[in-house]
Amino acid sequence: MQEGGSQRLAETVAARIEKDIVSSGWSTGTVLGSERELIERYGVSRAVFREAVRLVEHHQMARMRRGPGGGLVVTEPDPGIVRDAARVYLRRAAVSRRQLFDARMALELAGVTAAAEKLTEPGIARLAESLATERDLIDRGVTLGHARNLHSVIAELAGNPALTLFVEVLAQLDQDMVQQEWESGEQSDEGLREGALRSHEAHEAIVEAIVGGDAALAQHRMRRHLQAIAALLDDEAADEQE
Ligand SMILES: [Zn+2]
Numbered sequence: 001m002q003e004g005g006s007q008r009l010a011e012t013v014a015a016r017i018e019k020d021i022v023s024s025g026w027s028t029g030t031v032l033g034s035e036r037e038l039i040e041r042y043g044v045s046r047a048v049f050r051e052a053v054r055l056v057e058h059h060q061m062a063r064m065r066r067g068p069g070g071g072l073v074v075t076e077p078d079p080g081i082v083r084d085a086a087r088v089y090l091r092r093a094a095v096s097r098r099q100l101f102d103a104r105m106a107l108e109l110a111g112v113t114a115a116a117e118k119l120t121e122p123g124i125a126r127l128a129e130s131l132a133t134e135r136d137l138i139d140r141g142v143t144l145g146h147a148r149n150l151h152s153v154i155a156e157l158a159g160n161p162a163l164t165l166f167v168e169v170l171a172q173l174d175q176d177m178v179q180q181e182w183e184s185g186e187q188s189d190e191g192l193r194e195g196a197l198r199s200h201e202a203h204e205a206i207v208e209a210i211v212g213g214d215a216a217l218a219q220h221r222m223r224r225h226l227q228a229i230a231a232l233l234d235d236e237a238a239d240e241q242e
Pocket residue numbers: 147148150151199203225
């Protein structure tokens with residue numbers, strides 16, 4: 001068989017394995033079968049099967065565990081890897097700050113609205129905890145790398161995994177840009193600290209509105225906060241939004 005043909009066969013087998021994982025309920029830890037059993041089930045050569053497994057592992061749906069009791073085991077996808085891949089992709093696609101700003105605004109406004117509407121007691125506790133952690137980090141001089149955490153919590157409270165994933169990706173890209181400016185000397189340490197404190201105050205105000213169940217106020221405050229971040233990076237994006 002030609003190289004291309006066996007690759008296509010491996011892709012077909014990988015798709016079948018993934019379909020079987022989904023129809024089995026995607027239960028983490030389930031052993032789908034030993035290598036020998038699966039080669040027989042899917043009716044392919046060992047080489048093709050191994051290539052299929054490599055694809056399934058790459059998609060983070062299962063991995064081959066060696067040794068006794070081993071076999072192809074269903075795994076939990078790691079959202080961190082998905083986020084990093086999306087981040088690399090968007091940087092590679094040369095996403096502009098303006099595009100990033102527009103997309104992030106739409107997602108974050110949807111997030112605060114849903115979070116305010118679906119608020120629960122454990123949700124309130126998580127928001128408070130996130131604010132306290134942020135305050136603690138700023139007091140200890142950590143001004144980069146944590147500012148997106150509150151945004152992640154809000155998105156999680158919205159209960160929509162698609163929203164959570166993309167809010168995190170876009171917030172991280174904003175963070176990357178601030179970091180780049182700092183590394184290139186365009187942002188001073190003092191400027192970063194100022195920015196972190198202002199963001200923290202904005203976060204407190206957003207959380208207050210969410211906890212009060214006031215979705216419109218939460219939206220208004222989130223919009224102002226994102227405009228302030230955009231202004232820190234680029235005056236243009238914030239001005240155009242007014
Ligand atoms: Zn923020």
